[in-house]
Structure formats: structure tokens, C-alpha cells
Amino acid sequence: MGSSRYSIDHYLKLKVSDDKLTAWMTLEEWDDSFAFTLDDITHFLRANGVIFGLQQKNLAALAASPQSFRNMLMTVAAGSPPRDGKDGSVRLLFDLESSARQPKILEDGTVDFREMTRIHNVNQGDRIAERILAEEGAPGMNVKGEPITCKRGKEARLKIGKNVMANPEQTVLVASISGVISLTDGDKINVFPIYEVNGDVDYNIGNIDFVGSVVIRGNVRSGFRVKASGDIRVTGGVEAAELIADGSIEISGGILGQNKGMVKAGKTIKSSFVQEGRVEAGEDVVVSQSIMHSIIRAGRAVVCTSAKGLIVGGTIQAGERVEARTVGNSLSTVTVIEVGVLPERRNELLSLRSQVKESTEALRKTEQALALLDPLAASGQLSMEKMALRIKLGHTKRKTVEEINAMKERLLELETLQEQSNAAVVEVASIIYGGAKIVMGRYTRFVKDPVSRVKFRIVDGDIGMFTGN
Template identity: 55%
Template sequence: MAEQAIPLSFFMEIALSDDKLNAFLQFKTNDDKLTFSLEQLEELLKTYYIVHGIDRGKLAEIVKNPKAVFASKTLIATGTPPINGQDGSILLQFDYNDGSKKPVELEDGKVDYKEVTTIHNVRKGQLLAQRIAATPGTPGKAVTGEPLPAKDGKEARFKLGKNVVADAEQTAMYSAIDGMISLTERDRINVFPIFEVNGDVDYNIGNIDFVGSVVIRGNVLTGFKIKAAGDIRITGSVESADLDAEGSIEISAGILGHNKGVIRAGKRVRSSFIQDATVVAEEVLVTQSIMHSAVRASKDVICKGTKGLIVGGIVQAGELVSARTIGNSMSTVTVIEVGVLPELRNELLQLRTQLRSVNDNVDKTDKALILLDQLAAAGQLGPDKVAMRIKLNHTKKQISEEQAAIKDRIFEIEKSLEDSERAKVEVSSTIYSGTKIVIGRYTKFIKDPISHVKFRLAEGDIALVPL
């Protein structure tokens, strides 16, 4: 058919991708005698409003040999995709890597723990951060010629803490005082003056409650309390004392809690060991051992070093628990929980206890109301019993509302327990029997020693993966 009386649309059709960035030609019938011109094919494109990104070389190939593409969808036009802008960012002008400084090893092989603590000092007027502006998006163009909108990048905003200022253009952040940088929760930048003790925290010093950061060049003895709005750095050890920092806590020589003191940090706790203590933080880093302690981290608990041992007690983390060894050959009961914020898991336990108590109260109230209803039916309900009946109905309504609220909250937490894909437990050496692994709402008891293993959720159960 040298000249087509029948329009080309009878033999072929053009389809657009959902984003209108691609146009495809596909034959509806395979007619070996079919011939047509480039102009006819271009006219067909116009009927589909294809005007941008046309591959004219491909069109010429189709005209020359249509049989070659009878059985396939052929890309004949490609639009220009939109390019989203880049989000703005905050570029810190200081190094806040707590792990960058290690104990100084002397010539005789000993370690000088006086140089373990890292203090991030800044001067008044020092540049702390710069704001990198977001970039606008670049619109694209569909094969039909219509513009395709792009998203502009989101502007970053400074999180101004204490003793920091921004310039008028909000492009740079500076320290307003001489002091110590501290990143508190939500990465807010602060500059705090430092309270420093050259010795032990004992009866000569007393408890410390300070609006900045605290440095103790000694030990914290039993029964004392330190509270800081910034960080706490201790070059010695901590006995059964209470430490509370909005920033991070670093203890060079370890924590010996005697099941009394609590160590609590808004960011990170770093220590050589933790024994018989309670530690709560966003992240817990230990180089030697965690023994018979209650450790709760909203993100990670890392226990790695020459020993890297976790044994006894309970360790809870929102995302990761990583250690060289978990448990011991004596099958000491050791509980490792990951996959939900520890405070949510503890709240769930409290709510279930509370719900049992509320259910008991509902049962008692219902039984009392049934008895009063029976008396009313028999015409034996005196004025005092009428008042009691009204009061019990009001009480039942209140208890029922409380019961419903508790059930709703339990449901919310249990749903979060199901979303534990990122949660895992890593053991680079050995995990022993006596250990209980909990990921989200799933539990696994270790019955025999296992080496070099990672535990994670897979297909609705806890899976073991070689590490």
C-alpha cells in the first residue's frame, strides 16, 4: 500500500507513560505490506500532541523497516524530567566526633587517662556554623510540551541554643561567650561555660547542679549527684552516684553502681565498663563490659573492645545492640531487647498492669450494679441505695473511658512493636545459652552457644544471619 487511504491510527497507536516523560509506538496489526512516510508518522504524533523530545532518527528507522518493531513497544519521544532542588543544610565549623580522641600512650606503655576527656572549647565571636541555602528546582517538560513542576529544596534553619547568635541574614552562627560546645537533644548547638573539679566529688565538693558542662578530674563517690545542662566528663570512676546530663556523659574508668545510682544522658554515655548500674541515653558506648545492669538506649548500645562482654541484666535499644560476647558459659540469664524505644516497652508493661487493675474495678462495679438493679426490680431500693446506684453508674462511665484509653494506647505501642525492620543484635564472637533475644514483639531463647551471628526480623520471626 504505497499510499494509505486508511489513517495510520488504524495500524498503530501511541501510549504515554504515567509521568508523560516517554511516548511509545506500538503496532495494532502486523501488515507486511504496510508502508508510510515520515510526514504521515509525524502527523500521527501531532494527533497525540507529541511535540517535545521526538527521536526523529527512530521515526526514520520505523518508516524504513516497520516490520522490525511490529512486536514491540518502541520509545519514540523522551521528555525532560524535572530536577528537584537540593535542601539547605547547616555546615558545622567544628569537629564534634566524641570518639576522635584516645588515651595517650606514654613511652613506658602506660596510658595517661588525664588526656582521655575531649573538651570542645570555643572563643567569643568564633564561627560555629554556616547555613547553606537551598536551591530552586528546575521544571521539566512532558513529551506533550506541558511543563512538569519541580520541588524547590527546603531551607535549613539554625537551632540556636544558649550563648550562640546568628547574623542578620541568618547565614552564620557565632559563639556569644568563651566556653564549651555541646550538642543537646535534637542537635541544638549551645556554648556553655565549664564547671571544673580538680579532684574527687566528695564531701568537700558536695552535689553539683550546673547550667553548663561539668568536668571532674577525679572520681564521683557513692551517693553524690551531678546535674548538667551540657555534658559531664569524668576522668576517674563513678560509684553508686546519680549523673544527669542533657548532653553526653563520658566516664574514663567505668561505672560501679551497686544497684543504686542512675546515669542518664540526653545524647551519649561512653564508659570503659558498666556494672550493677542503670544507664539511660540515646546511645551507649562501652569498651570492656556491661555486667548485671539495666541499660536503655533509644538508638544503639555498642559494647566492643578487647572484652566487649554483655552478661546478666537487661539491655534495651531502639535499633542495635552490638557486642563481642553476650552471656557466659554458666548460662547467666541475659536479656537483649531491640526494635522499640525502651521507654515505650516499659510503658507497655505498666499499661498492661494498669489495665488488669481497671478490669477488676469494672467487674466489681458491674456486680454491684447488678445487685442494685435486682433490688430496684423488687421495689426494695431505698434512697441511700438510689444515690449509690447513681454514683456507681457515674464511676462505671469514668472507668470505662479510662479502660478504652488504656486499650488504645496499648494498641498504638503494639503497632510500633511490629515495625522493627531496622532492629538487630550483632555478636562478633559468641552468644551463650541463657540469653533471651527480643526484637519487636518476637522472642528467641538461646539454647546453645552460637558464634559470629546477627539476629534480625525476617518473615515474621527472628532470623539468624552469619556475621
């Protein structure tokens, strides 16, 4: 050690961050007798508990030329933060959104949907999805040499629908019949048989209710009903008819609903236009030309953005966002756009909260009863009747715990969705006319004059309007 007038801690002051991931040193006092070697400084740090991630280069510079670091904060140790594991995921081995199924947009802005009715056939035994495992993550270490735990990624689950089988390890999903892949509500993966109609659904065909996917190479006439547990594809148009699918619905010729029909899908609905229609989708409603005087509800988004993308009249409701090229018209036709959490989600949230409360109370009573019976069982003092009761209570407890966990998981999902309502957005690429009404959560904004290229979103407890690109 050099012949300094004071001990090292008179000159050097050490500061460690709250998360203990960084240590800094500052040279506060200085006189010409300061002389400490790299070893002295390292020893000082160790004596103060800083032992990991020492920045040798900085320490050497400090020992060699202390005066150039006066009153400067120098990083002397850096811990390694933990790396959380990546969540697992499920990968479809068939690209359901492949480019072959994107409609071709023609020069005049109309859409050629003929390419869209390619069906995704699979054969029995084909692998259709695989589960990618979550990653462990890597623990970190702070400058004091204490390990910092990391979070393991959350495992994904294969959501098994109809006519598919998983291997024992639950890592691969295989088709158990030949048919068409269909994703239904809750991202369940199914393979359904196909029912094809070469022509219109009219009096010659009658209503269709099929446990599978339906392809109609024609129109669906007024008053008829097509129901499918998979997807529905229509190459023609849909009149005032009822189409209900657990999966997705694609309509090449558009919907002329006359305010009577209903088109409802668990997943996504795609159509070239909707006029006086009622349309409900669990996820997205994608319309290539126009939505006129219709009632549209989408769990996620309503998108109408092509060269003709026009929304006029009616009510559009979406969980997260609405995108259009033009909204309303120069006649100031009332057009309502509501974005944010859908009412049924809000209701589900409230009823789930009270169910969790009730179930937790029931669980408490079950546990109390078991607490009285368990000691008696241990000392063999239970009658057959009481034994049976104890077994029954044990079963009830397990079931209630499972139910509570499932409800809490769903609550978390719903609460996340509710938080997202603050990220709700309405985006108009060309022009929005007076007569439009924007509703987001609890807030409402009326558009009085036409505005070009505009976005609406919630800012500081109100609906803000942002113009420009």
C-alpha cells in the same frame, strides 16, 4: 507521504505510560505498501498529543526500516521526571567527633581514654554552625508537554541553645561567650562555660550542679551527684554516684554502680565499662569493654563491639539497635536485650494523638464563635465587650493552630520512629550464649544454644535469626 494502502494509524499503535513519562509505539500491521517518512511519524505522534522528548534516533530508524521493528515495543518519547529539591541542613563548623577524641585501642583490647578529654573550646564571637539552604528542585515535563511539579526541599532550622546567637537571616550561629560547644536534647547547639575539678568528687568538693559543662580529672565517689546543663567528662571512674547531663557524658575509667548510681545524658554516653550500673542516654551508649549486670537504656543504639566487647546479665534497651561482640556466658546467665520503640515513645504517641483530637475540637468551637462575631464586626454592631472577646478568640485560634501544627510535626517524627522498629537489629560479632532473651516490639525469642556471628531482626511477624557474616 508514501503511497501506503492505509493511513498511518492502521500500522502504528501508540501506548503512553500511566505517569505519562514514556510513550511506546508498536508496528502491529505490516504490508509492503508501508511507507511513511520521519515527518509523517512525528506528525502522527503530535496528533496524538505526544510532543515532548521525542526520541528522534528511534523514529528515524523506524521510518527507514519498519519491518525490523515488527511487534516490538519501541520507546518513541521520554519525558523528564521532576527532581525534588534537597532538604536544608545545619553544619557544625567544629567537628565534635574529631579523630583526636577517638580513644586509642591498645593491643590487648583495652582502651586508652587519656586522649579523650580534649575539650572543644571556642571563643566569644566564633562562628560555630551554619545553615545550608534547601534547594528548589527542578520541575519535569511529560511526553504530552505538561509540566510536572517538583517538591522544594524542606528548610532546616538552627536549633538555638544557650549562649549562642544567630544572624538576622538565621543562617549562621555565633558563640556569645567563650566556652565549650555542647549539643543537647533535640540537637540544640549551646556554648557552655566549663567547671573543672582537678581531682576526685568527694567530701572535699561535694555535689556539683553547674549551668555549663563539667570536667573532672579524677573519680566520682559513691553517694555524690554531678549535674550539668552541658556535657560531663570524667577521666577516672564513677562509683555509685549520680551523673546527669543535658548533653553527653564520657567516663574514661568506667562505671561501678553497685546497683545504686545513675548515669543519665540527653545525648550520648561513652564509658570503658559498666558494672552493676544504671545508664540512660537519649541517643547512644558506647562501651569499649564490657557491660555486666546493668540496666542500660538508649534512645538509639547500644554499642559494645571492641575486642573485649561483652554484655552479660541485666537488661539492655535500645530504640534501634544493639551491637556486641559477645552476649551472655557459658553459665547461661540471663541477659535481656530489647530493641524497637521505647515504651515512653509509645506512650507519648498515644497521648499526643488524644491531645490533637482535643485541640482540634477546641479550635472548631473557637472558629464557630468567631463565625458568629465576624459578620457583626464587619457591620460595626459589636459592643466593646464583644470586640474584646473577638480579639481574645482570634488570639486563641492562632495559638491553638500553632500548637496543633507542633504536635502534628512531633507525631510524624514518632510515627517514623515506630516504623523504624521493624528495622530494629541485634548484631553479635562473635558469640551469643544460651540464656539470652531477645525482645523486638511485640516479639520475644529465647536463645537456647550458643550461636556464632548472628543477627536478629523482625521478618514476617517474628524475630528471624541470620548467621554468617
